[in-house]
Amino acid sequence: MIIYSVMPMEMIMRNVDHTEYQYQETEIDGVKMLVEPVPHSTEVKIVRLMSPDPQDYLNPRYMPGQTIYFRPEARLS
Secondary structure (H helix, E strand, C coil): CCCCCCCCHHHHCCCHHHCCCCCEEEEECCEEEEEEECCCCCEEEEEEECCCCHHHHHCHHHCCCCEEECCCCCCEC
């Protein structure tokens, strides 16, 4: 990644090491993926697919950034 900025690089990158992510690996509708819970919601945001099936990557429902309703009876592992 290339960043063009008049700001010093120390200012741009100062909080990079302090970011905490709440990623969880789960399987929803038979598709294995990495998700991040949406605060104060019953939804999760898809971060990354980990499915071996190429058709899952073509499904717009599973695009990274999409939110999916997370059923409480489904289990996050």
